Amino acid sequence: MFSHRLSTFDANPTAVFAALGDPTRLALLARLSDGQSRSIASLSDDAEISRQALTKHLRVLENAGLVRSERIGRETRFAYQAEPVKAARAYLDQVSRQWDDALARLRAAVED
Amino acid sequence: MTNAIEKEIDLKAPVERVWRAISDHVAFGEWFRVKIDGPFVVGQPATGHITYPGYENIKWEVVIQQMDAPHLFAFTWHPYAIDPKVDYSGETPTRVEFRLTPTATGTHLVITETGFDAVPAHRRPDALRMNDGGWAQQILNIETHVQS
Numbered sequence: 001m002f003s004h005r006l007s008t009f010d011a012n013p014t015a016v017f018a019a020l021g022d023p024t025r026l027a028l029l030a031r032l033s034d035g036q037s038r039s040i041a042s043l044s045d046d047a048e049i050s051r052q053a054l055t056k057h058l059r060v061l062e063n064a065g066l067v068r069s070e071r072i073g074r075e076t077r078f079a080y081q082a083e084p085v086k087a088a089r090a091y092l093d094q095v096s097r098q099w100d101d102a103l104a105r106l107r108a109a110v111e112d
Numbered sequence: 113m114t115n116a117i118e119k120e121i122d123l124k125a126p127v128e129r130v131w132r133a134i135s136d137h138v139a140f141g142e143w144f145r146v147k148i149d150g151p152f153v154v155g156q157p158a159t160g161h162i163t164y165p166g167y168e169n170i171k172w173e174v175v176i177q178q179m180d181a182p183h184l185f186a187f188t189w190h191p192y193a194i195d196p197k198v199d200y201s202g203e204t205p206t207r208v209e210f211r212l213t214p215t216a217t218g219t220h221l222v223i224t225e226t227g228f229d230a231v232p233a234h235r236r237p238d239a240l241r242m243n244d245g246g247w248a249q250q251i252l253n254i255e256t257h258v259q260s
Contacts, residue, residue, distance in 0.1 A: 014228075092117060095117055095225065099119050100119070102143060103121050103221075103223070106130075106134075107121065109139070109142060109143045110125035110130050111218075
Protein backbone atom coordinates (compact mmCIF):
# COMPACT_ATOMS: atom_id res chain seq x y z
CA MET A 1 0.00 0.00 0.00
CA PHE A 2 2.70 2.47 0.91
CA SER A 3 6.02 2.76 -0.80
CA HIS A 4 8.52 5.52 -1.13
CA ARG A 5 8.17 8.27 -3.66
CA LEU A 6 10.13 7.97 -6.83
CA SER A 7 13.37 9.83 -6.31
CA THR A 8 13.50 11.34 -9.81
CA PHE A 9 10.11 12.86 -9.18
CA ASP A 10 11.00 14.14 -5.70
CA ALA A 11 12.90 17.17 -6.94
CA ASN A 12 9.83 19.11 -7.99
CA PRO A 13 6.62 17.16 -8.66
CA THR A 14 4.48 20.29 -8.55
CA ALA A 15 6.49 21.84 -11.39
CA VAL A 16 5.95 18.71 -13.49
CA PHE A 17 2.18 18.69 -12.92
CA ALA A 18 1.91 22.45 -13.45
CA ALA A 19 3.91 22.21 -16.67
CA LEU A 20 1.62 19.42 -17.92
CA GLY A 21 -1.54 21.35 -17.02
CA ASP A 22 -1.55 23.50 -20.14
CA PRO A 23 -2.83 22.55 -23.62
CA THR A 24 -0.10 24.45 -25.49
CA ARG A 25 2.64 22.71 -23.58
CA LEU A 26 0.95 19.32 -23.93
CA ALA A 27 0.77 19.90 -27.68
CA LEU A 28 4.47 20.78 -27.73
CA LEU A 29 5.32 17.63 -25.76
CA ALA A 30 3.20 15.49 -28.04
CA ARG A 31 5.05 17.01 -31.00
CA LEU A 32 8.43 16.32 -29.42
CA SER A 33 7.56 12.89 -28.07
CA ASP A 34 8.67 11.14 -31.28
CA GLY A 35 12.21 11.63 -29.93
CA GLN A 36 13.36 14.09 -32.60
CA SER A 37 14.89 17.29 -31.27
CA ARG A 38 13.51 20.45 -32.85
CA SER A 39 14.38 24.12 -33.08
CA ILE A 40 12.01 26.89 -32.01
CA ALA A 41 11.65 27.83 -35.67
CA SER A 42 10.54 24.30 -36.53
CA LEU A 43 8.15 24.14 -33.57
CA SER A 44 6.59 27.51 -34.40
CA ASP A 45 5.78 26.40 -37.97
CA ASP A 46 2.37 25.07 -37.12
CA ALA A 47 1.80 26.82 -33.79
CA GLU A 48 -0.61 29.71 -33.62
CA ILE A 49 1.39 31.55 -31.00
CA SER A 50 4.33 33.93 -31.15
CA ARG A 51 7.89 32.63 -30.96
CA GLN A 52 8.26 34.59 -27.75
CA ALA A 53 5.32 32.77 -26.15
CA LEU A 54 6.58 29.48 -27.53
CA THR A 55 10.00 30.06 -25.98
CA LYS A 56 8.38 30.79 -22.62
CA HIS A 57 6.40 27.51 -22.75
CA LEU A 58 9.54 25.57 -23.71
CA ARG A 59 11.40 27.07 -20.74
CA VAL A 60 8.61 25.97 -18.38
CA LEU A 61 8.90 22.45 -19.80
CA GLU A 62 12.67 22.59 -19.48
CA ASN A 63 12.56 23.76 -15.86
CA ALA A 64 10.26 20.84 -15.03
CA GLY A 65 12.73 18.47 -16.72
CA LEU A 66 10.24 17.53 -19.44
CA VAL A 67 12.45 18.74 -22.27
CA ARG A 68 16.17 19.23 -22.59
CA SER A 69 17.71 21.99 -24.69
CA GLU A 70 21.02 22.04 -26.48
CA ARG A 71 22.67 24.75 -28.46
CA ILE A 72 23.95 23.76 -31.86
CA GLY A 73 25.66 26.71 -33.51
CA ARG A 74 23.25 29.62 -33.39
CA GLU A 75 20.27 27.35 -32.93
CA THR A 76 18.71 25.97 -29.72
CA ARG A 77 17.10 22.58 -30.13
CA PHE A 78 14.64 20.98 -27.71
CA ALA A 79 14.23 17.26 -27.01
CA TYR A 80 11.60 15.34 -25.04
CA GLN A 81 12.61 13.71 -21.74
CA ALA A 82 10.44 10.72 -20.86
CA GLU A 83 11.46 10.17 -17.25
CA PRO A 84 9.36 12.85 -15.44
CA VAL A 85 6.23 11.86 -17.38
CA LYS A 86 6.72 8.21 -16.38
CA ALA A 87 7.31 9.27 -12.76
CA ALA A 88 4.20 11.50 -12.76
CA ARG A 89 2.15 8.65 -14.17
CA ALA A 90 3.53 6.16 -11.63
CA TYR A 91 2.87 8.61 -8.80
CA LEU A 92 -0.78 9.09 -9.81
CA ASP A 93 -1.19 5.33 -10.22
CA GLN A 94 0.13 4.79 -6.71
CA VAL A 95 -2.20 7.41 -5.19
CA SER A 96 -5.04 5.89 -7.18
CA ARG A 97 -4.29 2.34 -5.98
CA GLN A 98 -4.11 3.61 -2.42
CA TRP A 99 -7.67 4.92 -2.80
CA ASP A 100 -8.83 1.61 -4.30
CA ASP A 101 -7.50 -0.24 -1.26
CA ALA A 102 -9.07 2.22 1.17
CA LEU A 103 -12.43 2.04 -0.60
CA ALA A 104 -12.43 -1.75 -0.44
CA ARG A 105 -12.00 -1.48 3.33
CA LEU A 106 -14.73 1.18 3.55
CA ARG A 107 -17.09 -1.19 1.71
CA ALA A 108 -16.26 -3.98 4.14
CA ALA A 109 -16.94 -1.59 7.03
CA VAL A 110 -20.38 -0.35 5.95
CA GLU A 111 -21.85 -3.38 4.16
CA ASP A 112 -22.85 -6.29 6.36
CA MET B 113 -13.56 16.53 -13.83
CA THR B 114 -10.06 17.33 -14.97
CA ASN B 115 -6.78 17.47 -13.09
CA ALA B 116 -8.02 14.92 -10.61
CA ILE B 117 -8.10 11.39 -9.39
CA GLU B 118 -11.74 10.37 -9.27
CA LYS B 119 -13.17 7.20 -7.75
CA GLU B 120 -16.80 6.09 -7.75
CA ILE B 121 -18.30 3.26 -5.79
CA ASP B 122 -21.83 1.99 -5.07
CA LEU B 123 -22.28 0.83 -1.49
CA LYS B 124 -25.09 -1.33 -0.19
CA ALA B 125 -25.56 0.81 2.90
CA PRO B 126 -27.71 3.87 3.64
CA VAL B 127 -26.20 7.33 3.24
CA GLU B 128 -26.31 7.94 7.01
CA ARG B 129 -24.23 4.81 7.63
CA VAL B 130 -21.64 5.76 5.02
CA TRP B 131 -21.57 9.33 6.33
CA ARG B 132 -20.77 8.03 9.82
CA ALA B 133 -17.96 5.86 8.47
CA ILE B 134 -16.43 8.93 6.80
CA SER B 135 -17.11 11.77 9.21
CA ASP B 136 -16.54 10.03 12.56
CA HIS B 137 -12.82 10.05 13.27
CA VAL B 138 -12.79 6.61 14.90
CA ALA B 139 -14.82 4.95 12.14
CA PHE B 140 -12.78 6.75 9.47
CA GLY B 141 -9.54 5.61 11.07
CA GLU B 142 -10.60 1.97 10.97
CA TRP B 143 -10.92 1.73 7.18
CA PHE B 144 -8.33 4.38 6.40
CA ARG B 145 -5.85 2.64 8.71
CA VAL B 146 -4.96 5.63 10.84
CA LYS B 147 -5.36 6.28 14.58
CA ILE B 148 -6.74 9.82 14.80
CA ASP B 149 -6.25 11.92 17.95
CA GLY B 150 -9.66 13.64 18.09
CA PRO B 151 -12.96 14.41 16.34
CA PHE B 152 -13.04 16.15 12.94
CA VAL B 153 -13.77 19.88 13.22
CA VAL B 154 -14.19 22.14 10.17
CA GLY B 155 -11.25 24.49 9.76
CA GLN B 156 -9.10 22.49 12.19
CA PRO B 157 -6.24 20.07 11.59
CA ALA B 158 -6.83 16.42 12.40
CA THR B 159 -3.72 14.48 13.34
CA GLY B 160 -2.88 10.87 14.02
CA HIS B 161 -0.64 7.99 13.12
CA ILE B 162 -0.83 5.44 10.36
CA THR B 163 -1.75 1.98 11.67
CA TYR B 164 -0.66 0.11 8.55
CA PRO B 165 1.91 -2.49 9.68
CA GLY B 166 5.44 -1.17 9.31
CA TYR B 167 4.37 2.46 9.07
CA GLU B 168 3.11 3.03 12.62
CA ASN B 169 5.56 5.83 13.32
CA ILE B 170 4.37 7.91 10.38
CA LYS B 171 2.39 11.00 11.30
CA TRP B 172 -0.88 11.62 9.51
CA GLU B 173 -2.26 15.14 9.20
CA VAL B 174 -5.14 16.70 7.29
CA VAL B 175 -7.14 19.93 7.60
CA ILE B 176 -10.91 19.47 7.62
CA GLN B 177 -12.41 21.85 5.03
CA GLN B 178 -16.10 20.99 4.84
CA MET B 179 -18.64 18.78 6.61
CA ASP B 180 -22.14 19.09 5.12
CA ALA B 181 -23.96 16.08 6.61
CA PRO B 182 -24.68 13.68 5.03
CA HIS B 183 -23.54 14.70 1.55
CA LEU B 184 -20.13 16.34 1.47
CA PHE B 185 -16.95 15.81 3.47
CA ALA B 186 -13.70 17.48 2.39
CA PHE B 187 -10.17 17.78 3.69
CA THR B 188 -6.80 18.96 2.40
CA TRP B 189 -3.59 17.02 2.88
CA HIS B 190 -0.26 16.12 1.37
CA PRO B 191 -0.97 12.88 -0.44
CA TYR B 192 1.46 10.11 0.15
CA ALA B 193 3.51 12.15 2.63
CA ILE B 194 5.03 9.09 4.22
CA ASP B 195 8.76 9.67 4.24
CA PRO B 196 9.67 10.92 7.76
CA LYS B 197 12.86 12.47 6.38
CA VAL B 198 10.95 14.76 4.01
CA ASP B 199 9.28 18.00 5.13
CA TYR B 200 6.07 18.21 3.13
CA SER B 201 4.79 21.43 4.71
CA GLY B 202 6.14 23.56 1.85
CA GLU B 203 4.16 21.59 -0.74
CA THR B 204 0.76 22.75 -1.84
CA PRO B 205 -1.81 20.36 -0.42
CA THR B 206 -4.37 18.51 -2.51
CA ARG B 207 -8.08 18.58 -1.71
CA VAL B 208 -10.00 15.36 -1.13
CA GLU B 209 -13.80 15.39 -1.42
CA PHE B 210 -16.29 12.68 -0.52
CA ARG B 211 -19.71 13.18 -2.15
CA LEU B 212 -22.56 10.91 -1.06
CA THR B 213 -25.80 10.43 -3.01
CA PRO B 214 -28.63 8.11 -1.97
CA THR B 215 -29.58 5.40 -4.48
CA ALA B 216 -32.26 2.68 -4.62
CA THR B 217 -29.76 0.17 -3.24
CA GLY B 218 -27.78 2.36 -0.87
CA THR B 219 -25.21 5.05 -1.51
CA HIS B 220 -23.27 6.29 -4.50
CA LEU B 221 -19.93 7.64 -3.28
CA VAL B 222 -17.64 9.80 -5.41
CA ILE B 223 -14.16 10.63 -4.15
CA THR B 224 -12.09 13.24 -5.95
CA GLU B 225 -8.57 14.36 -5.24
CA THR B 226 -7.59 17.59 -6.96
CA GLY B 227 -4.72 20.06 -7.00
CA PHE B 228 -1.77 17.97 -8.14
CA ASP B 229 -0.53 20.89 -10.22
CA ALA B 230 -1.05 23.31 -7.31
CA VAL B 231 -3.70 25.28 -9.18
CA PRO B 232 -7.22 24.50 -7.94
CA ALA B 233 -9.42 23.40 -10.85
CA HIS B 234 -12.14 25.92 -9.99
CA ARG B 235 -9.69 28.82 -10.31
CA ARG B 236 -8.38 27.82 -13.71
CA PRO B 237 -9.77 29.59 -16.75
CA ASP B 238 -11.91 27.36 -18.98
CA ALA B 239 -9.43 27.72 -21.81
CA LEU B 240 -6.76 25.99 -19.75
CA ARG B 241 -8.86 22.98 -18.85
CA MET B 242 -8.36 19.75 -20.63
CA ASN B 243 -11.66 18.46 -21.95
CA ASP B 244 -10.58 15.22 -23.54
CA GLY B 245 -10.06 13.03 -20.52
CA GLY B 246 -7.89 15.36 -18.49
CA TRP B 247 -4.18 15.82 -18.37
CA ALA B 248 -3.70 12.51 -16.56
CA GLN B 249 -5.08 10.91 -19.71
CA GLN B 250 -2.79 13.17 -21.74
CA ILE B 251 0.19 11.83 -19.80
CA LEU B 252 -0.89 8.32 -20.71
CA ASN B 253 -1.40 9.35 -24.35
CA ILE B 254 2.06 10.84 -24.52
CA GLU B 255 3.62 7.82 -22.87
CA THR B 256 1.80 5.43 -25.19
CA HIS B 257 2.95 7.49 -28.14
CA VAL B 258 6.53 7.39 -26.92
CA GLN B 259 6.51 3.64 -26.37
CA SER B 260 4.87 2.76 -29.67
